[in-house]
Each structure stands twice: as C-alpha cells, then as structure tokens.
Amino acid sequence: MNDGIGLRYGDVHARGAPVVFVAIISVVTFGGGFFFLLHLFRRDQKILWEGRDVRALVEDVRHLGTNDSGSVEIKYRLSWSEDGATKQVEGRDTISAARSSRVQKGCEIDIKYLDDRNIMFIFDK
Structure with a gap:
C-alpha cells in the first residue's frame, strides 16, 4: 500500500527513523552518564592520592x-x-x-x- 509520498507502510525508512533516533538518544544519555560517573570517580581518586x-x-x-x-x-x-x-x-x-x-x-x-x-x-x- 502506498501512502502517496513514495514510501510503503512497513518500509524500513518509514519505521526505522524513530527507532534510530531513540537509539542515538539512549546511547548519548547512558554514555554521558557513564563518563560523568567515571569523571567523578577519577577526581575522587586523584584527591585521595595527590591531596x-x-x-x-x-x-x-x-x-x-x-x-x-x-x-x-x-x-x-x-x-x-x-x-x-x-x-x-x-x-x-x-x-x-x-x-x-x-x-x-x-x-x-x-x-x-x-x-x-x-x-x-x-x-x-
């Protein structure tokens, strides 16, 4: 079935875009959180060892x-x-x-x- 803009329902391009967007946002959010926690851990270790x-x-x-x-x-x-x-x-x-x-x-x-x-x-x- 054609929706009038050249994409068929069920086409990867029509359904895949929101999934890719959510995946990118998830990676950025969890990756950023992980690196922030790593930064805090490294800062605390530096204070303990060098302070x-x-x-x-x-x-x-x-x-x-x-x-x-x-x-x-x-x-x-x-x-x-x-x-x-x-x-x-x-x-x-x-x-x-x-x-x-x-x-x-x-x-x-x-x-x-x-x-x-x-x-x-x-x-x-």
Whole structure:
C-alpha cells in the first residue's frame, strides 16, 4: 500500500527513523552518564592520592537541602594556617546526615586538599 509520498507502510525508512533516533538518544544519555560517573570517580581518586592532609576550621556552614536518601547538601567555608598565612576555601558538598553533626561552625575537620575546587572531607581515619 502506498501512502502517496513514495514510501510503503512497513518500509524500513518509514519505521526505522524513530527507532534510530531513540537509539542515538539512549546511547548519548547512558554514555554521558557513564563518563560523568567515571569523571567523578577519577577526581575522587586523584584527591585521595595527590591531596594533602589538612586539619581545617569550619568557619561557616549552611544547610542547603536534603535529598531522598537523607544526605544533606551543605555550603561551607573552611580555613587553616599555611606558610604563616590563613588559607580560606569555600565550597559545596553532599554528606550523610549522620556525619553532618561533625561539620559544624567552630569545629575542626580533617580534609584532603588538592586545590580550591578539589576538597574531600575525611571522616574515617
């Protein structure tokens, strides 16, 4: 049966286009997600292996939100002495609710410091 534009119903070109589009979108979505998770894993490993151990003072911490698993997103400002000067960094992180009590204003916390954008809280030593 002809639909008037030169394609017959059931023709590969008529039915295959949406399938190809969905396949491409699926590959991009899952591939992008996989590479993003790989990037996060590699970043964490780099911080663990190349970062310096620092004992930092929590100068400020703000609760930004809680996710479905009970983890808490915080915004923090930390400081420590380094080469006779005070080093300050700010950032955001998601930590478990059970550990959030250890990141309070005025408390000292162990961190791994690679640079101002790559910091990891160390809760278990």
